[in-house]
């Protein structure tokens with residue numbers, strides 16, 4: 001068996017076309033959806049992601065503004081800028097690109113974003129809403145994974161799903177979204193004993209742990225669906241995921257590549273969250 005490649009670029013393209021259509025309706029009604037992106041410092045990877053986010057807004061009819069702040073910006077100055085964006089009528093969504101420099105309390109910064117503009121879904125109020133099954137915003141990467149599973153008609157009700165990684169921005173919300181969809185979810189992490197015992201019984205494995213090529217074919221049940229959230233560099237400095245794609249492709253029924261899998265979906269769901277924030281404020285005539 002050779003796994004089907006789950007084409008995140010193609011699914012992203014389809015969803016972005018609908019975003020562009022709906023954004024045009026809102027703009028015609030006088031309210032172009034607006035996203036504010038705040039980048040602190042000059043981390044090269046963050047610069048790529050932020051550039052992709054702004055470009056995706058421009059290509060799909062959303063207004064965006066990019067605030068680039070120096071790495072030594074004070075926490076108070078950053079909080080003050082967020083307060084301004086919270087009251088800026090042009091802005092429907094705000095994100096602060098992570099990671100932040102060590103001298104800044106990320107939790108405090110994320111809590112400063114107005115929950116109804118928190119299009120990353122990281123605010124405690126939005127994390128709580130997600131946990132109780134009534135999310136205002138789903139975090140972009142897990143949301144994108146759910147859209148990929150939907151697009152490829154992966155059965156979720158009753159499925160055994162294993163999430164490797166327990167971060168607040170991917171692992172935990174990923175587990176909650178899979179649970180809401182009816183899967184039986186196991187969250188594995190660095191202290192999990194016998195990881196393979198869990199992954200070998202999974203119908204769906206989501207790798208979100210940040211360890212290059214950690215998930216191998218022999219760790220899977222034949223026919224499993226593998227979602228790679230990893231963003232790593234291999235021994236040659238080449239972008240790779242948490243999944244050893246070449247070994248997994250002979251065992252899995254479907255798998256996402258890196259690049260070209262989850263990444264484009266993360267950006268796309270940010271556009272969706274921003275659009276829906278704008279629609280909630282001003283429903284477009286034919287949403």
Ligand SMILES: Nc1nc2c(c(=O)[nH]1)N[C@@H](CN(C=O)c1ccc(C(=O)N[C@@H](CCC(=O)O)C(=O)O)cc1)CN2
Nearest residue numbers: 048049095096097098099120140259260261263264266
């Ligand atoms: N405020 C946030 N910070 C971070 C988030 C987030 O959702 N909100 N997630 C990650 C990084 N991330 C988005 O910011 C992200 C990572 C990767 C991609 C992507 O398109 N990857 C491409 C390859 C890009 C490359 O060439 O390096 C792919 O996989 O095809 C988009 C967004 C941490 N920070």
Ligand SMILES: [Mg+2]
Nearest residue numbers: 031032034090
């Ligand atoms: Mg507007």
